[in-house]
Amino acid sequence: MAEPMRIRATMAGDVADVKVLMNHPMETGLRKDAKTGQMIPAHFITEVIATVNGTPVLAAEMSGGISKNPYLGFKVKGPKAGDKVAVSWADNKGDKNSVEATIG
Amino acid sequence: MNALRRNVLKGAAGAGAVAVAVAAGLLKPTQAMAAWNKAAFDAKNVGAALNGIGVADPADSKDITIKAPDIAENGAVVPVEVTSDIAGTTSIAILAEKNASPLVSNFNLSGGALGFISTRIKMGQTSLVRAVVKAGGKSYTAAKEVKVTIGGCGG
Numbered sequence: 001m002a003e004p005m006r007i008r009a010t011m012a013g014d015v016a017d018v019k020v021l022m023n024h025p026m027e028t029g030l031r032k033d034a035k036t037g038q039m040i041p042a043h044f045i046t047e048v049i050a051t052v053n054g055t056p057v058l059a060a061e062m063s064g065g066i067s068k069n070p071y072l073g074f075k076v077k078g079p080k081a082g083d084k085v086a087v088s089w090a091d092n093k094g095d096k097n098s099v100e101a102t103i104g
Numbered sequence: 105m106n107a108l109r110r111n112v113l114k115g116a117a118g119a120g121a122v123a124v125a126v127a128a129g130l131l132k133p134t135q136a137m138a139a140w141n142k143a144a145f146d147a148k149n150v151g152a153a154l155n156g157i158g159v160a161d162p163a164d165s166k167d168i169t170i171k172a173p174d175i176a177e178n179g180a181v182v183p184v185e186v187t188s189d190i191a192g193t194t195s196i197a198i199l200a201e202k203n204a205s206p207l208v209s210n211f212n213l214s215g216g217a218l219g220f221i222s223t224r225i226k227m228g229q230t231s232l233v234r235a236v237v238k239a240g241g242k243s244y245t246a247a248k249e250v251k252v253t254i255g256g257c258g259g
Contacts, residue, residue: 015218028226030204046140057217063145065200065208065226067181073222076215092140 005099009085016052016079016103020072020087023097028064045070048089052079052103079103144207150199153207154236157197162236165190165244172233172250179227179252186235188219188244195238196221201247202231227252 003023010017022045029042042064050058057076072087079085081103088098144156154160171185186196196219197210208225219237227233227250234247 019222052215055215057213057215059212059214060209061141061145061212062209063205063207065203065205067224067226071183071222071224073185073220074211074213075218075220077218078216 005087005089005097007085007087007099007101009101009103011079011081011103014077016076016083016085018050018074018076018085018087018101018103020050020099022048022070022072022089024068024070024089024091026064026066026068026070030064043091043093045089045091048072048087050074050085050087052076052085053083054086141210144210145205147205147207150201150206150234153199153205154197156207157195157210157236159197159236159238159243162243162245165237165246168235168237168244168246170233170235170246170248172248174249175251175253176227177253179229179254181224182227182233182250182252183222183224184233185222186220186237188235188237188239190219190237190239190244193219193237193239197236198223198225199234199236200225200227200231201234203228206234 006021008019024045025043027040027043031040033040044064045062048060058074083103084100085103086100090096141156144153147153147156167189169187172182176182184198188196193213195210195212198208199206200208211221230251232247233250234245237244
């Protein structure tokens, strides 16, 4: 997809703190284009999956009710510095993106 | 199974990214999620939305903390952080009760993920922001009112 996702994953004690910023218009489908007067079609991320070392830790369903350029923060107990966290998303038009980071 | 699963697997413009991700073992086809819960997300009231995610009569809980501004200046971007101290939390759903579609998002947790979610939501008007937590086969809830000065659902 367009711009890369940004991710930061750091250990705080025995908990991995992960913050992700996704790039996406998150159109609800309820907005009107000011110039054309036409409704802007719904275009939003529908699912986000996160894994740590390949093990799923988060499976989220989203809607247009999430703000544009979705921010997501979550925490996982058990990983250690050097482990890999991967986050990927898919939207209602079939677009997708993913990013991987090493927990610092 | 359904169009969404096929779309996720095949992809269109994103085919390259998926291929790389699959090759790197990041996103296995089997990890594609089940169909998006349209019934829950299209529901126009809280009851129907909760029904859609398999929840009825969640118990009020003081072990759920919602951190959100008392007054949101911009309804398009309202930071919401939900912490569930209930043991065995398996999911956290966030609702904005007066939005046209109250269910904003549902987060399923596994593999050591804690009962914690931080995100930003849109709110059309002042309303309760509600968190619904599933843990140990039961459901719990808490809510916090967020006043909105400029609605953020567009239009």
